[in-house]
Amino acid sequence: MAVTGDSELEWAIQTLVKNYDRYSGKGCCCRRRRGISKSDFRKMLSHELNHMLTDTKNRQAADKLICDLDENQDGEINFDEYWNLIGGIASPISCLIRQQEESEKFKK
């Protein structure tokens, strides 16, 4: 998967970073780049996390995620807030993988 000699983990990290960049500060001429706006965040959820987030289409769920995440209440998701969101999605997946492995181990 990784093309440039980077490891898969490095490639995955760059993918997450580039995704943030793609959805934040688009078409903005002023020097200070914006975070991800609410509407762009909703687009990201439905375009990019469609399988992982079941009720992506649900506007309230997206808004709740944004409100929970927008710690500094500036109406935008900065990189650290974005990273916490992804971590909030990845953590239960990590537990799921473990439970599956545990159940397979005890079947043998």
Next chain:
Amino acid sequence: MAVTGDSELEWAIQTLVKNYDRYSGKGCCCRRRRGISKSDFRKMLSHELNHMLTDTKNRQAADKLICDLDENQDGEINFDEYWNLIGGIASPISCLIRQQEESEKFKK
């Protein structure tokens, strides 16, 4: 890159989760799975983040990272601590990408 119909972002998240799983709780028979031990963490840094972390080989840098991260001081890196580490590496990269884009914009 994503194979199973998942988006690239979903594929990248799964890569980060599987990487955690690969380095944690290896060969352990008891039910409670361990986090990433210090030695496995060091292996992960040098095998998986060799390009992103310049002084990966530096034992003190790895130990400092582990100490800073091991918030609950149990000598192991759990998933949330692991995720914070990756975020700590990704965040400066995100700023770097922006600076490069800004400088290119002002060259035109």
